[in-house]
Amino acid sequence: MSTSNSPGDSPAAPSAAPPAGRTIVLPHRRATVRLGRAIGAACEPGDVVALEGPLGAGKTFLARAICRGLGVGASVPVTSPTFTLVHELRGRHRIVHADLYRLASEDDLEPVGLVDAAEGAVLLVEWPDRAPGLCRDALVITLGRGVAVGRIAVLRATGPRSEALAARVRFPEITATREGPAAS
Secondary structure, three states: OOOOOOOOOOOOOOOOOOOOOEEEEEOOHHHHHHHHHHHHHHOOOOOEEEEEOOOOOOHHHHHHHHHHHOOOOOOOOOOOOOOOOEEEEEOOOEEEEEEOOOOOOHHHHHHHOHHHHHOOOEEEEEOHHHOHHHHOOOEEEEEEEOOOOOEEEEEEEOOHHHHHHHHHOOOOOOOOOOOOOOOO
């Protein structure tokens, strides 16, 4: 199966092979929390993390873990901004968490003020395909179901800044043992 991204190619079908990048098996929720915290610990102001995957893939769960890795306290709710589009949070750095699911086009970003709000912040974007210009240089994390166990996350950088972020992420090895409920 080809995973070419030539200009004339059509978008990959949901059952297509995951995009090229670092694939991490997430056999349980604790593994997802560890991944998110490792990414959050590596983030600096100006970094963009784009979260892809179908409804229910765990984008908001991973965003919450990234925020915890950025120092957002456990008492602070990190929820999906599906209806408000944007939540701002404070950890080690200012965090702008956007859920673009309801956007009709990238033109809808201007009235929301997302581009200005993201200046100097760590930007977490769910449904980045709704505003591709916002995520030109992003650590893209594609979440999906694993074949045998749990979920998989494919991490790929789309530019020099996100390559530097990807290089800073220190993710501990995960085992496929059963674990209890994850704390986020």
